[in-house]
Amino acid sequence: MLSKRQSKYFKSLQLKKYRQTEGKFLVEGAKGVEEVLQSDFEVEALIGTSAYLSSLAENLKSKAKETIEAKETDLLQVGTFKSNNTGIAVVKIPGQDRNVVEEKGLILALDAVNDPGNLGTIIRIADWYGIKTLVCSMDTADVYNPKVINSTMGSFTRVNVMYADLKDYLSKSDKKVYGALLEGESIYKTDLTDGIVLMGSESHGISEELRPFVTDPVKIPGRGGAESLNVAVATAVVLDNFFRG
Known part of the structure; x- marks a missing residue:
């Protein structure tokens, strides 16, 4: 489950200074999450409801280095959506190459x-x-x-x-x-x-x-x-x- 420490850390990525410091950004909602899982971006963590994580194909879930189950209220706390019953991906900002x-x-x-x-x-x-x-x-x-x-x-x-x-x-x-x-x-x-x-x-x-x-x-x-x-x-x-x- 998503801890309070993790929630606070992931939420901080809404701000540019923390994105720059940590080299990570957030992708919210089913469409965005599935697009990034199918891309060459590195997904550091996949946070999702039990139902959403269960619905994802294993080859997509395996792209994330860490998978964290969370409640819908947790997703709303971390992200910017007013409604999100699916997931959030924490993604590495790509290098200059x-x-x-x-x-x-x-x-x-x-x-x-x-x-x-x-x-x-x-x-x-x-x-x-x-x-x-x-x-x-x-x-x-x-x-x-x-x-x-x-x-x-x-x-x-x-x-x-x-x-x-x-x-x-x-x-x-x-x-x-x-x-x-x-x-x-x-x-x-x-x-x-x-x-x-x-x-x-x-x-x-x-x-x-x-x-x-x-x-x-x-x-x-x-x-x-x-x-x-x-x-x-x-x-x-x-x-x-x-x-x-």
């Missing part, structure tokens, strides 16, 4: 997207379109924040998320950089090829220091009165146009 940029295909870059829900949704969108690499500015939300992980619905296991000084990263790239800017050319009229898609925050857009690296500014033409689009929605629209036809 995982964060190697795959230069083939389309790459997505995010500049100061600091809302965890937006980042999680963007990771899920990237996974939908087969984007394997997501490069984030250092002030973008932490990918291992529970809100981000939960929002990805397991897609974090298939998209390599790395953090970098985007100015340095873009200056060293010879790829086209498609930047979402209000003064850009209509995305529907732009000749789109592989490159880097750069999305900025909703409040400020792409930062001034990164704009000189944008080789192909693009915009989503609006037809109504809304001032802007949610950054995750805008990312989906932009990416969709790369895969039309």
